[in-house]
Amino acid sequence: MGSGRVLMLLAALLSFTRSWSSSVYSTDPPTNNRPVIGIVAQETHFENLLPNGRSYIAASYVKTLESAGARVIPIRINLSNEEYVKIFSVINGILLPGGGVDLKTSEYARVSKIFYDLAIAANDRGDYFPIWGTCLGFEQLTVLTSGELLLTLTNTEDISLPLNFTESALNSKIFQKMPLPLYKSLATLPISANFHHWSLSMQNFTANEKLRKFYNVLSTNSDGILEFVSTMEAYEYPIYGVQWHPEKNPFEWRKTSDISHTAEAVDVAFYMARFFVSEARKSQHQYSEEVEIAYPLIYNYCPTYTGNISVFEQMYFF
Numbered sequence: 001m002g003s004g005r006v007l008m009l010l011a012a013l014l015s016f017t018r019s020w021s022s023s024v025y026s027t028d029p030p031t032n033n034r035p036v037i038g039i040v041a042q043e044t045h046f047e048n049l050l051p052n053g054r055s056y057i058a059a060s061y062v063k064t065l066e067s068a069g070a071r072v073i074p075i076r077i078n079l080s081n082e083e084y085v086k087i088f089s090v091i092n093g094i095l096l097p098g099g100g101v102d103l104k105t106s107e108y109a110r111v112s113k114i115f116y117d118l119a120i121a122a123n124d125r126g127d128y129f130p131i132w133g134t135c136l137g138f139e140q141l142t143v144l145t146s147g148e149l150l151l152t153l154t155n156t157e158d159i160s161l162p163l164n165f166t167e168s169a170l171n172s173k174i175f176q177k178m179p180l181p182l183y184k185s186l187a188t189l190p191i192s193a194n195f196h197h198w199s200l201s202m203q204n205f206t207a208n209e210k211l212r213k214f215y216n217v218l219s220t221n222s223d224g225i226l227e228f229v230s231t232m233e234a235y236e237y238p239i240y241g242v243q244w245h246p247e248k249n250p251f252e253w254r255k256t257s258d259i260s261h262t263a264e265a266v267d268v269a270f271y272m273a274r275f276f277v278s279e280a281r282k283s284q285h286q287y288s289e290e291v292e293i294a295y296p297l298i299y300n301y302c303p304t305y306t307g308n309i310s311v312f313e314q315m316y317f318f
Contacts, residue, residue, distance in 0.1 A: 029128065035092040035280040036287040036297070037065050038075040040115070040137075041318055042108035045100045052304055053317025055107075059303045060251035060312065061097045061134070067250075068273035070280060071287075072298040076318050077107035081114060088118045090291045092283035093130040093276065096137025098195065098245060103136075103143045112137075116144045123237050130238035130279035135196050138232075138241035142200050146210045151198035155223040160190040160258050161244075163219040163230060172218050173233055174240060174275055182267055191265035192230065192244035193258070194221070195311070199228035199243060215241075238279050246272040252313055 039062065041055040049056070055077050062072045073091060075084070088094075094115045101108045119129045133141040143149055163186045169175050175183060185191065202220055205211050219231040221243070230243045245252075249265040303314040 029282060029284050032092060032281045032283060033069075034287070035070045035277060035283065036073060036090070036285075037070045037093045037095055037277070037280050038073050038087060038091045038115075039065075039095045039097055039298075040075045040108060040111050041077050041316075042097075042099045042101045042136075043077065043106055044317070046310055048309060049306065049315070049317075052306075052315070055318045057298075057316045057318075058097060058099075058247075058312040059314035059316060060247040061095060062298050062303075062316070063251050064247040064269060064273045065095065065277060067270060068277035070277045073287075073295055074298055074301065074316060074318060075111060075115075077111055079111075084111065084114045085118065087295055088115060088122075088129075088285075090285050090287045090295070092285050092287075093132070093280035094119070095276070096131065096133040096140050098135030098137060100136065103140055103149060108136075109140060109143070112140050113144055116141070119239070120237065128238065128282045128284070130276065130283070131240070132276045133239075133241040134247070135243060135245055138243045139196075139198060139200070141239065141241045142211060145214050146208050148208070150200060150204040150208060150211075152201045152204065152226060152228070153197060154199040154226050154228060156194045156196050156199060156221075156228075158195055158258050160193050160260050161221050161230075162186065162188050162190055163192055163244075164221060165219050166217055168216055169218040169231075172216065173238075174218060174231070174272075177275075178271055182264065182271060185264040186268055189260070189262070189264060190258075191249065191260040191262060191268060192221075192242075192246075193248045193260065194230075194244050195248075196243060199223075199226065202227045202229060205229050238282075240276065240279075242272070252311070253307065254311060254313075257311070 041057050122129045215232040221230040233240045246269040248259050249269045301316050306315045307313040
């Protein structure tokens with residue numbers, strides 16, 4: 001038999017084997033159409049709101065996830081490590097929201113680290129579990145990954161900006177399925193809401209080996225002086241961070257704030273929410289009725305109107 005014919009038969013056999021194997025022994029998990037995502041609470045750092053509760057979650061994060069088809073449970077602070085392990089085993093993702101507490105000493109930081117470590121270990125053994133960090137949550141991810149506080153002061157409080165996309169953004173997990181008109185809107189219109197005093201400069205990111213090897217920078221921004229990372233995703237893990245606030249565009253209405261409420265801005269918010277919820281649908285953790293008795297959904301709590309006394313229209317207090 002000629003060598004050419006042997007190669008053809010071998011190629012055909014390999015093709016058949018791959019096709020048969022993929023259809024019979026597929027490792028793709030079934031889609032979880034009842035995803036439950038935890039949102040980490042944080043200490044109430046607004047003095048005038050302390051009478052309402054010692055910790056809180058802004059309702060805009062809850063609404064955004066619910067708009068994309070997820071249910072939410074509050075991850076309350078001051079629980080034991082064992083309780084957080086139990087919660088991790090029954091939810092399908094975790095969101096680290098924005099806020100204003102310490103990235104090293106707060107309960108928010110402690111709880112975030114527990115879930116970050118659990119997520120890394122789970123993903124390493126094939127148990128898909130995504131993390132999303134917004135603003136403070138983005139900053140917390142940089143600390144958890146690097147083990148250092150590498151942030152720099154920037155003039156970025158209450159300003160909306162277009163994103164400066166990197167070359168890899170179009171092929172990224174976050175943006176590769178974003179409709180091109182929406183992608184162009186993010187790149188040209190001031191619709192990403194920034195509410196932060198601290199940023200991760202590109203200089204500090206590039207100089208830190210742990211961050212550089214772990215995260216792919218998808219967009220940057222500048223306060224006119226310093227270029228900083230505004231969107232990133234992990235290379236090997238379903239971990240995502242945005243320094244800006246997609247959830248504010250549809251759900252926060254403070255008149256004195258520079259938050260865009262255009263159709264494009266709202267579409268971006270819902271796209272980002274759908275993306276993260278689609279990641280949570282890949283998790284096979286099961287949240288049952290029995291579990292809800294111990295760890296109730298956010299529906300069991302009532303949001304408080306705070307739009308007249310805070311930067312949030314509504315907040316959940318615990």
